[in-house]
Structures are given as C-alpha cells and as structure tokens.
Amino acid sequence: MSQEPFDFDGAYGGGYERLARTVIPGYLTSFHQALALLRGRLGPNPRVLVVGAGTGIEIVTFKTAEPGWRLTGVDPSAQMIEIARHRVREAGVNDGVHLVHGRADDLDEGGFDAATCFNVMHFLPDDGAKQALLRSIAERLAPGSPFVLFELHGDRAASHFGEYFAAWSRYWEIQGMGEAERTEFRAKIDEGIHWISEARILELLAAAGFEDVQRYFRSLLYGGWISRRSSSGK
Numbered sequence: 001m002s003q004e005p006f007d008f009d010g011a012y013g014g015g016y017e018r019l020a021r022t023v024i025p026g027y028l029t030s031f032h033q034a035l036a037l038l039r040g041r042l043g044p045n046p047r048v049l050v051v052g053a054g055t056g057i058e059i060v061t062f063k064t065a066e067p068g069w070r071l072t073g074v075d076p077s078a079q080m081i082e083i084a085r086h087r088v089r090e091a092g093v094n095d096g097v098h099l100v101h102g103r104a105d106d107l108d109e110g111g112f113d114a115a116t117c118f119n120v121m122h123f124l125p126d127d128g129a130k131q132a133l134l135r136s137i138a139e140r141l142a143p144g145s146p147f148v149l150f151e152l153h154g155d156r157a158a159s160h161f162g163e164y165f166a167a168w169s170r171y172w173e174i175q176g177m178g179e180a181e182r183t184e185f186r187a188k189i190d191e192g193i194h195w196i197s198e199a200r201i202l203e204l205l206a207a208a209g210f211e212d213v214q215r216y217f218r219s220l221l222y223g224g225w226i227s228r229r230s231s232s233g234k
C-alpha cells in the first residue's frame, strides 16, 4: 500500500470527490466556469484534453453540456481512471470520450484545441515536475489554443497567507467536516502540498509556452487562470 499522503490509488482516491466538494470553495462552479470560458473560445466539435481526470467530473460536466466536444482524459491513477470510466458510462456520455491511464506525456496524439488541469499541479514539487507537467500540456495543444488551470496556491512567506489558510480551515468546519477529519486532512496538506505563489505560477506558465494569462477566479487559496498556448507554438 502506498504511503503517499494523497494516495489516489487508495482510500484517499476512493473518497476524493466527497472531500473535494467539502473543502474546495466553488468546486462545482469551477467546472461550469471553465465550460463557460471555453465555450466562448472553441469552434464546433473541438478536441479537449483533461489532465488529471480524477473521478470524471470535468468530463461529464463538459460532455453533458457540449455533446459535440471530443474529450481525452488522462490520469496516472488506475483507481481514478476506473472511477471516471464508471462515471462516464453511468452518465451515458461515452461517445467521443477517451480515458487514458497515464500522464499527458504518454499520449501519442497532439494538436488539441483546448486543455484543462484542475487540482493537480499542487501535488508536484517545484523541482522541475510542475514545469514538466505544464510543458507536456503545452506540447499537446495546437498554437493559440486555450488552457484552463485551477490550483491551490499561495506564498507562505506573504503576510496574508496565514489569514487565508486559517479561513480555509474554518471553511472545512463550516462545511461540516469533523475535528478528526480536519486534523487528518491538515496533516496531509502539510506533507503533500507543494505551495507556490501566483507569481511563480505565472512564471511557470510563461516558461512552458503559455501567453495572455488571465486570472478569472479566486476563492481563498484556490485560483483559476485561463491562458493560451503561444501562437508561435513555442
């Protein structure tokens, strides 16, 4: 059994979506916001890459609203891909949905018309792994294509970080999370989240080949940014 604090192939992955709905302010809204933004930028029947497909919530949300979208979801967790497959089947939106057990790097195909990456990059250390994730996404997008990134983030040295973190912890309680679960979740956060500031996110996006970055959302320590792969494709 894996000892990872966020073990998506174990019990954490099995209970992930219930937890996400509790602790991420605006979790469900975040997918509708991405849908609304992408709808305005995409033509008919686009190919959309969903990196870190998780339980399949993004894919089902997008596909239900936009049956013409062709969606490829990747996730390195066998359990999460299985949950996503089940979710997609249950929702009856299999047509044009391709789920791959692996990372964006494992895809042979490229030239996607859009990509999303929600709640993934904060698990990766800023030792080249975050940058590699963003590059692997940029490399699979057609030049000029939009990319939506949604991330837990923050500059731990900044004066407001403590206030926001404390507020976020209170939010879990307000959402009904008991004390024992809060303590356990806090320990996971301390061990497994690799915090970076918004400025660093912007730097990583630029270095990966994304431009015209706009922040469209903030809720406590979560943020959403839309950008596009540079039109030169570099």
Ligand SMILES: C[S@@+](CC[C@H](N)C(=O)[O-])C[C@H]1O[C@@H](n2cnc3c(N)ncnc32)[C@H](O)[C@@H]1O
Pocket: 008, 016, 020, 051, 052, 053, 054, 055, 057, 058, 074, 075, 076, 077, 080, 102, 103, 104, 117, 118, 119, 120, 123, 133
């Ligand atoms: C917190 S879940 C987010 C799932 C979904 N995007 C959401 O917001 O509900 C993170 C997911 O990212 C996956 N993941 C971890 N590292 C990844 C990587 N390098 N590339 C793609 N997915 C990754 C995990 O297996 C997990 O399913």
